[in-house]
Amino acid sequence: MPDAARRLKSLAEQLLGAPLPVRIRAWDGSEAGPPGAPTLVVRNRRALRRLMWKPGELGLARAWVAGDLDVEGDLYAALDRLAGFIWQREEDARTLRESLRDPEFRSAARSLIGLAAPFLPPSPPQEEMRRRGTLHLHTKGSDRQAISHHYDVGNDFYELVLGPSMVYSCAYWESEDSTLENAQRDKLELISRKLDLKPGMRLLDVGCGWGSMAIHAAREHGVTVVGVTLSQEQAAYGRKRIAEEGLTDRIEIRVQDYRDVRDGPYDAISSIGMAEHVGAERYLEYAHDLHALLKPGGRLLNHQIARRPQADESSYTVDDFIDAYVFPGGELAPVGSTVGLLERAGFEVRDVEAIREHYALTLRRWVANLEAHWKEGQRLTSPGRARIWRLYMAASALAFEHNHIGVNQVLAVKTSEVGASGMPLRARDWN
Incomplete structure (x- = not known):
């Protein structure tokens, strides 16, 4: 009689020291676990081998991307229930090391190894970023490699997920009933107002994506x-859109590192969802470079995802799944650190607006777009890549909702030598 699911449930609970909060369906058709709960589908023994060779988040990610693991039912509910087991940190690692001394724990681990046989390490899925050892040094070459890995996966795929606005950052919602397109338009307009854009001004859009902010600023302001x-793919797409809008005389899209921009000064700079790629070691350099490119009185709008601060910042490590499959070399910092570095570079920070709930709403709409066109999404990129995007966007939505991460718009000014900021006496006149 098939019993792989029952054995898996029992072993998982022994190893984790807690009841399994989801139902399991195993490769032999057996099921076990709480009725009505989301179902974790273990399609084959290879899924177990991935978990045994890479315990924790990376092993689960590899099994998910390869299709060895799946979820039936509400993906958000499944991730919510499994969150405590998936995102293990240093404290969990210490607990695991202590558990290895327990005879019952070692017996359960041996049984799991037997169930996973033959116990050979599976190759990582092809979508995993191949390390070259320099991603977190954030050289120009490594940044180009990381950006290509994330963004050069097909403009048609991004159109399907993002919708016509082609804006890949947090929208700004008037209400949960608003459309994604209206919310993205409102975000671009909010940024334009914060920067006080006026005819004749020069705007530098750092990390311009598919050109949406550039088009909005030129057309509307x-x-x-x-x-x-x-x-390269973003630039080609953006140039085509700009030509269709008749704005080629007002917008230039370059394939260029922000560190190589030399034609300042600019009246304003927008950096929307780009600074997460800069890295902690390079962030002060980034802030100095943007400060140097602005005119006195010029404004910077820095729209950036932030993580919660830790008691011991020296022990912070990047997320294994995100680093291997989504944003290689990406790093999140607490908003306080970001503000401090901008100020060290000479900026006067004038406003910080936290909008994390808005990103949760945005991500849920992107997931809905992908799920509604699932077969097409797989065709446009690859089944593994589509699975990556669905998982990371759904998990990120929950992370924003639970205040594990946030997103902030920081408005900073290059104050003139005599102390003039050019800011209105009453803040937030852009609302």
């Missing part, structure tokens, strides 16, 4: 724009 990206 009469500015000239230089947008820089490291993605």
